[in-house]
Amino acid sequence: MTESAHITSIDVLGRMRLAMLKFRGDAGDALGGAQMVIQRYVDWIEHDCVKHWQNQVRVGWEKIAEARADLERCQSLAMDGERKTCHDEQEALDLAKRRLRRAEEQLEAVKHWRNKIQHEVAEYRARVGQLGGWLETEHPKAVAALERMQSALAAYVAMQAPTSEVSTSGSAGEATGMARDGESLPATNVADAPPPTAFDDGEIRAGVATPPGAP
Numbered sequence: 001m002t003e004s005a006h007i008t009s010i011d012v013l014g015r016m017r018l019a020m021l022k023f024r025g026d027a028g029d030a031l032g033g034a035q036m037v038i039q040r041y042v043d044w045i046e047h048d049c050v051k052h053w054q055n056q057v058r059v060g061w062e063k064i065a066e067a068r069a070d071l072e073r074c075q076s077l078a079m080d081g082e083r084k085t086c087h088d089e090q091e092a093l094d095l096a097k098r099r100l101r102r103a104e105e106q107l108e109a110v111k112h113w114r115n116k117i118q119h120e121v122a123e124y125r126a127r128v129g130q131l132g133g134w135l136e137t138e139h140p141k142a143v144a145a146l147e148r149m150q151s152a153l154a155a156y157v158a159m160q161a162p163t164s165e166v167s168t169s170g171s172a173g174e175a176t177g178m179a180r181d182g183e184s185l186p187a188t189n190v191a192d193a194p195p196p197t198a199f200d201d202g203e204i205r206a207g208v209a210t211p212p213g214a215p
Contacts, residue, residue, distance in 0.1 A: 024139055045117060071089040071092075
């Protein structure tokens with residue numbers, strides 16, 4: 001079965017090829033930009049945030065140690081007979097403990113979101129990897145296919161179909177020859193011919209009346 005295609009514009013293939021080339025450039029730029037943004041946030045949460053709150057936890061323990069030492073010193077002076085409630089030292093120790101607890105909570109939250117982000121980034125890269133692979137392998141094949149189709153259709157349109165030219169002189173000559181043949185061999189209607197005549201000597205001549213005894 002013969003298949004055919006209804007082609008209205010070959011230039012559409014060229015415009016589609018240009019659009020696909022532009023898409024590859026835009027997609028590559030978008031993927032590159034997204035990768036930079038993702039990496040910046042990953043570095044921020046994995047290094048800056050984690051290190052910051054780890055440092056705050058360390059400082060918190062140091063503050064607690066200092067506040068506890070101050071409180072113990074105050075309490076030792078009170079035991080020596082000095083009248084001192086050590087209220088300020090106790091409040092400083094309580095404040096250091098609250099700050100340490102907050103730093104530890106923030107550190108745990110940062111670690112939780114770091115793990116969450118790492119999971120999401122892995123999912124994103126797996127999906128984007130398919131698009132990147134298509135851009136690297138299948139996209140050039142698609143562009144090349146469009147180029148081949150455009151070239152093939154352009155070559156087909158440029159082909160000149162053979163024209164059927166009838167020679168006027170040849171046709172006239174054939175017609176004249178047929179007319180001459182018709183004059184030399186006129187059509188004979190058998191029904192119009194006279195019937196054969198039987199003569200005494202048994203000779204039969206079609207269409208001619210010959211008297212008996214004629215040569």
